[in-house]
Amino acid sequence: MIKTQNPRYEFRIFGNHLEKIEKQIREMAKEEQTRIMTSVYLLASGNPKNNIKIREGVMDIKVLEDEHEGLEQWDPFLVGEFPLKAETIKNVIFPALGVHYPAFERDEYTLEQFVDELISGDPDLSVAYVMKKRHGYTIKNVITEVAEIKVNGASIKTICIESENPSKVLKIKAKLGIEKNVENVNYPLALKRIMGLVSLPENWKSESF
């Protein structure tokens, strides 16, 4: 696997009522870019340490390396572009998913073959189709993002603050008025909650977050 960037500490929230934080972000920085993209996430209920997704036919895996004062440090690796060799799927992807690999009937798999033949039939695995409209900002050299996302067609928003330096993330988080007890929710966890793969916390309600 190829390392794609230095690991970053990340604080992320999901919700339906994030207007107050969005307004603060817009007051502190100008929007630099808007990107629209579709990602396919692979989810396994017993696997909290790997964030596995495919975007534009390319798979990458982020590994949770560290947790520090409520922040998560994710280390990204590039797995490769589809079609992927069965050997790579067996030795890299299934271990990252934390489930046993199936029998392989091909030497290599297109994305469609991979999802249809190796993922869909496994009761321990799920696929989330996520469309994102990402609005990028930089606040005091810290990447900050507001995104409208659609998970299997249903909408929710997410805001993320990320940097290689955790203290910078904590500083921007405080500046945006996000309280210390607000839960840091990464993409796989949010998707698992929406898809019912893990229990919902009490506050995971439309009106309260």
Add this chain to the structure above:
Amino acid sequence: MAKEALKIGEISKPRFEFRTFGRDFDNAAYLMSRLSVPVPEKVWERTSEEFYIVSKTNDINNTKIRDGKMDIKTFVQEVDGLEQWNPLMKAEFPIKAETLKKEVYPAFMVDIPSFDKESYTYDEFMEMIKNHPDLQAVKVEKQRYGYMVNDTICEVANVWINGASVVTVNSESTELEDIKKTINDLGLEGVENINYLQAIKRVIGWSDKSLAN
């Protein structure tokens, strides 16, 4: 034969329904509000929180729990793309094991677990659902706005499925032609009829079909 006048919130003979789910029905919602006759204030806006119990092996029984009461509807028939659902059973927690065994789990169409108690509270039942590999309790919050168009009961609603938002519009009536006219008047011709069960399954990834928009 004169058709039965429908009244919102009152029991009628079994109704046919057109419903669809997506993210943008602004135009249909606008038309619905303009074409509607005045409706009782109690249906102007209603909010609720429910759990739907979805089953991997069943698309014909729709089970929901609201305020400690379970309500199962069963699919009867489809005529011209419109669906007719009838009440199958209603029960209030605690529910007897006998009722779960003979009525509720058969409606889920899954393996029936063993019951070691005489009756089950809401929490105990939800724990059983959580532990069953083919069942899932899905949290559904609704903000519903009621209308009456062409003598059909209509609504536009914001719905949050496990916290993620979709919009639904519907028209229901005992009279097929009234629903068809309403679909046409609301600009929804050709839009797929998607019931709650199907919409939920699509969002939680149990069906690979898309919502209507």
